[in-house]
Amino acid sequence: MRGITLGSTSEEPSRDGGSHASESRTRKAAGPKNPPKLMLQIGLVFGVCLAGQLASALMPIAVPGSVLSMLILFALLVLKVLKVDHLRQKADFLLQNMAFFFVPAGVGILANLGAVKGAALPLLAVILVTSVLTFGSAALTVKAVMAAQDGFRRSRAARMRRSRKAQADA
Secondary structure, eight states: OOEEEOSOOSEEEOTTSOEEEOOOOEEEOSSOSOHHHHHHHHHHHHHHHHHHHHHHHHSSSOOOHHHHHHHHHHHHHHTTSSOGGGTHHHHHHHHHTGGGGGHHHHHHHHHTHHHHHHTHHHHHHHHHHHHHHHHHHHHHHHHHHHHHHHHHHHHHHHHHHHHHHHHHHO
16 A cells, blocks of 8 residues: 655754754554454454344343343453454444444434424423433542552552561461
8 A cells, every 4th residue: 555644854953952854654554454354343243243133033021122232242252262453443433433323313313303392392391301310420430440459459459468468478
């Protein structure tokens, strides 16, 4: 791939008053770093989604396939069947382009604006209540995780001190 020049190679003054030849900074043309790896990651994600949809269809109760897919992916990561690196490039792409995925929902709302207008007040109430609940539960979760991490650090430090003391006494 041909590089795109982002800097120049001419003499430029440095911060300390001298001059130096700046390095030519190039960036590869836009595109995936490793197409086969990206295709494998996409295949993994779609495979897990398909497994979730199949499991949902076979269950006697109604459970969304997307929820089952997330649980399957979580289980695969926890059991170390998959590693985060197996999905990193695809996950980064999805996170960087997340706003794009909300466009169809926004268009759907605008297309059905007449139906939404009639239920605007209840919808706003639900959005407000669920937002507050989401923020609150996220804050409590972060607080609990930080407390657990602090407890683990203290416990580990205490074990290390006991171990050093036992070695010193021996």
